[in-house]
Amino acid sequence: GQQLNQSPQSMFIQEGEDVSMNCTSSSIFNTWLWYKQDPGEGPVLLIALYKAGELTSNGRLTAQFGITRKDSFLNISASIPSDVGIYFCAGQLIGYKLSFGAGTTVTVRA
Amino acid sequence: EPEVTQTPSHQVTQMGQEVILRCVPISNHLYFYWYRQILGQKVEFLVSFYNNEISEKSEIFDDQFSVERPDGSNFTLKIRSTKLEDSAMYFCASSAGRGRYEQYFGPGTRLTVT
Numbered sequence: 001g002q003q004l005n006q007s008p009q010s011m012f013i014q015e016g017e018d019v020s021m022n023c024t025s026s027s028i029f030n031t032w033l034w035y036k037q038d039p040g041e042g043p044v045l046l047i048a049l050y051k052a053g054e055l056t057s058n059g060r061l062t063a064q065f066g067i068t069r070k071d072s073f074l075n076i077s078a079s080i081p082s083d084v085g086i087y088f089c090a091g092q093l094i095g096y097k098l099s100f101g102a103g104t105t106v107t108v109r110a
Numbered sequence: 111e112p113e114v115t116q117t118p119s120h121q122v123t124q125m126g127q128e129v130i131l132r133c134v135p136i137s138n139h140l141y142f143y144w145y146r147q148i149l150g151q152k153v154e155f156l157v158s159f160y161n162n163e164i165s166e167k168s169e170i171f172d173d174q175f176s177v178e179r180p181d182g183s184n185f186t187l188k189i190r191s192t193k194l195e196d197s198a199m200y201f202c203a204s205s206a207g208r209g210r211y212e213q214y215f216g217p218g219t220r221l222t223v224t
Contacts, residue, residue, distance in 0.1 A: 042215040043215045044215070090153075096141055096211065
């Protein structure tokens with residue numbers, strides 16, 4: 001199956017900072033999705049990307065579908081405490097299954 | 111806002127027992143899925159279901175697993191004879207289809223096999 005590499009594995013944020021994370025794949029995808037998961041809960045969809053090169057925003061979140069269709073990034077601007085959690089990228093080729101990355105854990109820097 | 115719901119939130123069972131996890135997908139969605147997440151790991155695809163049949167399944171989804179849409183609203187995952195390694199969070203998801211394939215996840219069922 002498709003292998004997704006998500007980086008960084010973890011990051012510490014200070015309120016007000018911009019943060020960035022990305023996902024790369026060994027093969028192409030037709031759709032990239034970004035989810036956020038809080039402890040003990042299900043993944044919540046943040047952004048869906050359908051076209052190579054597409055740049056989409058959702059509030060303080062911006063994500064891009066890479067031109068090669070093998071990568072995507074997510075930016076969070078002006079981070080706030082409730083941004084902590086685990087962020088997952090997921091790719092979809094044909095058919096319907098999602099292949100997930102291992103996640104980026106975002107924690108507030110003390 | 112419509113959402114996927116799942117019951118129970120937590121299920122404890124003994125090894126070898128059968129369990130049924132239940133989901134109510136978003137109304138009017140056509141595609142349904144089950145995923146699992148072992149503690150601390152990534153989310154893994156189990157099975158997708160469309161038009162009353164399995165459209166895709168993973169290697170994890172062996173003969174011990176089955177899915178069913180018994181009526182117009184519920185979608186179930188059955189594990190026939192649970193093993194210790196089946197302990198995980200199980201998530202149901204649904205998507206609308208018709209060109210919209212983003213998947214919306216439920217809150218999950220934590221399955222603990224003892």
